[in-house]
Amino acid sequence: MNRTAARTLDILNMFAKAGKPLTQNDICQALDMPKSSVHDLVYTLLEKGFLEYDNEQFKTLKLGLHLFEIGMSVIEKRNMVSVARPYLLKLHEAVHETIFIAVEDHADVVYLDCAEERGIMGGYINLGGRRPMYCSGLGKAILAAYNDPQTVKKIIKEGPPMKAHTANTLTTIPKLLKELEITRKRGYAVDNREVEMDTFCVAAPVFDRSNLPIGAVSVASVFTRMPPDRVEECGKEVINTALEISKQLGYQKPTLY
Template sequence: MLKVNKSASRTVDILNLLAKSTKPLTQIEISEALALPKSSTYELIYTLLKKGVLEFDNEDLKTFKLSLKVFEIGMTILEKTDFYGISRPFLEDLSAKTGETVFLAIENNGMIVYVDREEKNSSITTVPGAGTRRPMYSTGLGKALLATYSDQRVKEIWEMTGKTTKYTKNTICNYNDLIKDLRQTRERGYAIDNREMEDEIFCVAAPIYGRAEKAVGVLSVASIYLKMDVKRVELFGKMTMETALAISKRIGFRKDSIYFGTQ
């Protein structure tokens, strides 16, 4: 059985307490909040102070707060985070639960680029592989990302795309219709591709955010249209949102909502 070092454990408790506190704390407040001996609290606090992990908020009142060094350590961890490695088990889990194909994609120059996929007993027999590029306006993945952008940015990408291609009878080829669809996506919490890129393929998609609160990728579940009744769409949409948010949290995103501040 692993033996827990008492001093290390108390140090972590102090850091967690100060991180969650809405105000700087004194040595006595820290000692009382954690039920620690005053002498031990003093030694730990001043060791952390000497190491630059804590700093005085008010030296006269002897109130303490976390220093920027803690932030720097956190940023170093996030910078070394493997976005694709972290996403992979989530893709596998979502595919296993839905029994459908799950895609991971990013934007590049106004286009969606597929970077990973997972399928468990999927009903889809033909799917895009890694590196495939598709327009944003005609895919659930693309629309999920567009819905995180401002209308100005959406307009820029729309114009960048040039002459829109009508891939199916359901493809959105009118800018105002796209804007309406994106507003519905924000309200719903996930994007829908209702046979807009491929006949008979239905997708739900949600964006993945990084620590800077900007979308860095997007996740989707794709199925045969005939299998997608209203209940299944809502269920898959909710599962996709939850998975996208869980991945986002793992790479530094701190909000609890997928769509915010997009106007």
């Protein structure tokens, strides 16, 4: 790896994680780099608009708007999102819950878009944010769609060890595989308070023209609003929506899933 390039990218990552303006010195400490080296890279990042000075505090830095621009261009080109949008809105109309669409990335799901006022979930989820696949409805929908224990194991092992977020979290691969078996039969995945005390989701996978799962759609709600018959209803809706999106993306197989 090229050290200079790696350091440059590490600095960007650091700012993204930090969530607050930082000084050059903060970078030195966190990344264990000499001041003079940080100085040179920060200068370049400033020149290129990837960093800017914060107006509030003297000599503190933050990520430049330019990175927002680049970030948006990433998903504009992944056209699942644009194809899916009208379907997400329709699903939202139908169930009046927050709708998410996400893709797999390493052992996580990454939230790409939502239909609903942001913040109604208590601000837990940000677009661009991540969750481990094993404890997310979206993640389990995708994993179930692979229909292959080996693939599931491989994916999960790419990420950090499974850990309990709540009493309901599945923390071993056998438990997860059994749950995926049920998910496949049921047709939709369920997150029954596996990552937060009160959230409850149902989710279904989206396939592309090569019949591989490329993402998932979810209906996210709170536990108290989801008695069994409501779960069933939302499950049917989310399966339908995911299937319609899949068809738009060239999915052929008349769904045995």
